[in-house]
Amino acid sequence: MAPPRILHMITPLKHMSPFDVNMALDAGYDDVVAYTNATIEDAYGLIQDAIFSRSPEGIKRQGAFIGGKRAIEALDMMDRAKKAMVPPFEISVFADPAGSFTTAAAMVACAKKALQDNFETDLDGKSVVVFGGTGVVAFASAVIASTGGAKAILVGYDGPERVRRLTMEANDRFDVDLGYADGTTEEQKAELAQNADLIFSAGPAGRQILSLAQINPAKNLKVAADVNAVPPLGIEGVGLKDNGKPIEGMDAVGIGALAIGDVKYKTETGLFKEMIEADQAVYLDFRAAYRLAQDLVS
Numbered sequence: 342m343a344p345p346r347i348l349h350m351i352t353p354l355k356h357m358s359p360f361d362v363n364m365a366l367d368a369g370y371d372d373v374v375a376y377t378n379a380t381i382e383d384a385y386g387l388i389q390d391a392i393f394s395r396s397p398e399g400i401k402r403q404g405a406f407i408g409g410k411r412a413i414e415a416l417d418m419m420d421r422a423k424k425a426m427v428p429p430f431e432i433s434v435f436a437d438p439a440g441s442f443t444t445a446a447a448m449v450a451c452a453k454k455a456l457q458d459n460f461e462t463d464l465d466g467k468s469v470v471v472f473g474g475t476g477v478v479a480f481a482s483a484v485i486a487s488t489g490g491a492k493a494i495l496v497g498y499d500g501p502e503r504v505r506r507l508t509m510e511a512n513d514r515f516d517v518d519l520g521y522a523d524g525t526t527e528e529q530k531a532e533l534a535q536n537a538d539l540i541f542s543a544g545p546a547g548r549q550i551l552s553l554a555q556i557n558p559a560k561n562l563k564v565a566a567d568v569n570a571v572p573p574l575g576i577e578g579v580g581l582k583d584n585g586k587p588i589e590g591m592d593a594v595g596i597g598a599l600a601i602g603d604v605k606y607k608t609e610t611g612l613f614k615e616m617i618e619a620d621q622a623v624y625l626d627f628r629a630a631y632r633l634a635q636d637l638v639s
Contacts, residue, residue: 343402344395344399344402345371345372345402346369346370346371346372346402346403346617347370347371347372347373347374347402347403347404348365348370348372348373348374348403348404348405348406348613349373349374349376349387349388349391349403349404349405349406350362350365350373350374350375350376350405350406350408351375351376351379351383351384351387351405351406351407351408351418351422352375352376352377352378352379352407352408352409353378353379353380353381353409353411353414353418354377354378354408354409354410355377355378356375356377357375357377357408358408358439358440360440361406361408361437361440361609362375364606364609364610364613365406365613367610368609368610368613368614368617369613369614369617370404370613370617373406379418381414381417381418381421382421384407384418384419384421384422384425385421385422385424385425386425387405388405388421388422388425388426388432388434389425389427391403391405391432392425392426392427392430392431392432393427393430397429397430400430400431400432401432401619401620403432404432404433404434404435404616404617405422405432405433405434405435406434406435406436406437407419407422407434407435407436407437407438408437408438408439409438409439410438410439410477411438411477412438412441412442412477412480412481412627413510413514414438415436415437415438415626416436416514416626418436419434419436419624419626422434423624426622431621431622432622433615433616433619433622433623433624433625434622434623434624434625435612435613435616435624435625435626436625436626437609437612437630438477439477439478440478440605440609441476441477441478441480441481441627442481442626442627442630443605443608443609443612443630443634444478444481444482444568444601444602444605445478445479445480445481445482445484445485445543445627445630445631446481446485446605446608446627446630446631446633446634447601447602447604447605447608447630447634448478448482448541448543448566448568448596448601449464449482449485449486449489449541449631449634450604450631450634450635450637450638451566451584451596451600451601451604451634451638452464452486452539452541452564452566452596453489453635453638454585454638454639455563455564455584455585455594455596456539456563456564458585459563459564459585459594460563462563463489463490464486464489464490464491464539465489465490465491466490466491466492467490467491467492467538467539467563468491468492468494468536468537468538468539468561469483469486469487469491469492469493469494469537469538469539469540469541470493470494470496470522470533470534470536470537470539470540470541471483471486471493471494471495471496471541471543472496472524472530472540472541472542472543472544472550472551472575473496473498473542473543473544473545473550474495474496474497474498474504474507474508474521474524475495475497475498475499475503475504475507476543476544476545478543478568479495479496479541479543479544480495480507480511481627482541482543483495483511483519483541484511484515484517484519484627485627485631486539486541487515487517487518487519488515488517488628488631491539492518492520493517493519493520494519494520494521494522494533495507495508495511495519495520495521495522496521496522496523496524496530496533497521497522497523497524497525498523498524498525498544499525500523500525501521501522501523504521504522504523505521507521508520508521527555530550530551530555531551531554531555531558534551534555534556534558534559534562535558535559535560536559536561537559537561537562538561538562538563538564539562539563539564539565539566540556540559540562540564540565540566540576541566541567541568542565542566542567542568542569542575542576542579543568543569543575544569544575545569546569546570546571547569547571547572547573548569548573548575549573549574549575549576549577550567550569550575550576551565551575551576551577552577553577553578553588553589553590556576556577556578556588556591556593557590557591559591559593562591562592562593563592563593563594564593564594564595564596565578565579565588565593565594565595565596566579566595566596566601567579567595567596567597567598567601568598568601568602569598570598570599570602574597574598575598576595578591578595579595579596579597580595580597581597581598581599581600582597582599582600583595583596583597583600584596584597584600604634604637604638605634607637608630608633608634608637609630611633611637612625612629612630612633615629615633
């Protein structure tokens with residue numbers, strides 16, 4: 342009898358996300374084990390303890406998942422996990438802190454598809470203004486859009502300093518060229534929207550980020566995408582199920598949270614299955630998520 346498929350789920354938080362636990366089991370893992378309050382350094386020992394418990398063939402039926410709420414922390418933890426491998430004792434690792442990598446990948450992939458379908462263009466050279474810029478989904482979507490050739494701007498809400506630090510960290514880490522801006526006031530948000538080709542709203546749930554009055558004068562706007570599924574929605578005029586639906590009074594189209602969420606769900610499920618089916622260890626982060634999300638929407 343084959344040994345069970347085990348997923349070791351590591352998080353720096355007090356609890357592992359029940360969402361990710363359910364997703365992993367539904368994707369095909371037989372059992373999951375959560376390691377909470379873990380540090381970046383803890384990842385090394387946990388992984389080494391896991392890989393030597395089975396033969397090189399047997400450990401193909403186990404993997405590791407890294408959660409949390411910070412993109413850089415999760416990627417650093419993945420790096421430590423990778424350094425712990427001793428080939429042929431090596432397992433697959435998937436990082437998706439707060440579901441941010443798969444959510445961001447889905448949002449950018451849906452926006453790119455909407456650009457192609459409605460405007461016969463792509464992300465290259467487009468101005469992408471990302472609201473909720475100090476959050477992990479906004480951070481990841483700005484980086485993904487930038488790697489696709491867009492000129493992404495992270496917008497903070499509590500002054501420029503915190504979003505500036507995140508932007509500099511992203512630029513150094515991923516060799517991108519993100520910009521940043523302060524969107525504390527309604528006037529600042531409206532001004533930022535005016536120059537956008539695309540708007541991503543990834544702010545807190547249940548908070549309207551932009552009104553129709555703020556985006557209506559944006560003459561270059563082509564796509565507005567919102568990941569908030571809790572009323573009031575993040576962008577007025579963009580419905581939950583919208584997927585390329587024209588925004589009232591504008592040439593731009595909207596993409597709502599449920600349309601993005603459908604692709605996010607399939608992306609996370611697909612990456613778990615990719616680990617399960619891989620003959621050799623794979624390391625999956627926002628880049629792998631974006632690759633798969635693009636395939637799913639095409």
